[in-house]
Amino acid sequence: MSFPSASPPQAEHWRNRFASLGPAFFTELPPQGMPQPVWVAHSASCAAELGWPENWWQREDWNALQVLSGNAAWPGMRSLASVYSGHQFGVWAGQLGDGRAHLLGEIRTPSGSLELQLKGAGLTPYSRRGDGRAVLRSSIREFLCSEAMHALGIPSTRALALSASALPVRRESLETAAIVTRVAPSFLRFGHFEHFAHHQKPAQLRQLADHFIAEHAPACLESDAPYLALLEQVARQTGSLLAHWQAVGFCHGVMNTDNMSMLGLTIDYGPFGFLDGFNPGHICNHSDHQGRYAFARQPSVAFWNLHALAQALLPLIQNEGEDPEAASERALDAIEPYKQAFSERFIALMRAKLGLHSAQAEDTALIDDWLRLLAATQVDYTIAHRRLSQFGVHDDPGALRDLFLDREAFYAWAQRYRSRLQAEASQDGARQAAMRAVNPAVVLRNHLAEGAIRAAQVGNFSETQRLLQVLQRPFDEPTQASDAAFPPDWAHTLEVSCSS
Incomplete structure (x- = not known):
């Protein structure tokens, strides 16, 4: 199914299943748009998955630039920010949530429903001390890496479009604002379940788990213990994801439980990096002073995060009157398949390499x-x-x-x-x-992203657009040899942190 070329996505194309859960799970509010936005880049590949026409971003009747910059809405959209909690750097961080993201709803596509989310669209009740904005620098990195990972065959959220504005945003220095339109079947994280478990809200915890199983894991309903089956499914998907990361040399940089997808997707591209020289101890996040998320530690951190999810789901797993210790053992048994899923997929990927x-x-x-x-x-x-x-x-x-x-x-x-x-x-x-066909010629090295960022910061978006095309064909030899060459000496001075 594709949308009629003469009209933008209408109300009948949209679903709002997450919004149907009720206000305990989110705050409904409009995004805060950017003044005088301009397109930086858009992904034809992602648009095709949505079933949209090639010229969707140019059509005046779609008004897509204003919609995806937070200044307008299509009929049927319900903009909201969800609440969640989580462990950050191994420490309970309390209530978090979509501090700069607005879920616009789900759109019906040829391959099923996909959620659209604006990242950088302004303050929400969960922004804490933040400003709700994203800067052009980090938005280019997320946009490019989302599409690069997909092209590499690694489960990931997608990036449909990137828009920018001269709106000033303060980070370490004064920068400018941007908004990434992200796409995924679901943006639910481990932290969503941790939130309701920690605040002792078993009814909402069950409601969220039932929603996720019904919409995203229906096979679990065939089990006599659907919540254990859900936990095992997430464990296996997470194991497969981590095997992909380790095989390609990808460092996430900030594997907090609120950055772990329930669908086993790579989510929340911040201080990520692809290895240049192979250093198992490499720390890509300049903010990670203890090296918790070093490259070689990623598989064990993911298993730790699964323990946190198991603990959150324990009230559902425990049958009424059953010994809590036995329920805990069953939960731990349910995440054990992570190890097998990781090792089997990793060795299979490395054999192929x-x-x-x-x-x-x-x-x-x-x-x-x-x-x-x-x-x-x-x-x-x-x-x-x-x-x-x-x-x-x-x-x-x-x-x-x-x-x-x-x-x-x-x-x-x-x-x-x-x-x-x-x-x-x-x-x-x-x-x-x-x-x-499995060993890429090109990955999104930091210096390649930096080149696109520096050009974009002076108003030239052509390098971002060019690099997108290269990254979407990572196994082909690039026409520009420097894309596949050793990093230049200055690349070793680049640092990325949680603000990246």
């Missing part, structure tokens, strides 16, 4: 030793895997070999790898093509 089409007992050691080899001298993670995609069973490893200072260690591993490929009669051409 190494071009192994069969599973052998020695693969785990081969993969682990490859990662140790990269970590020993912090070899560029993306470039190493891309060059590995050129490895020939009977050829000199050439460009790949040149990445390693310890040639003896590299040759020892390469011989094991060569023998492993020969054991499954791997054919160079077919394997190399398959590897290029």
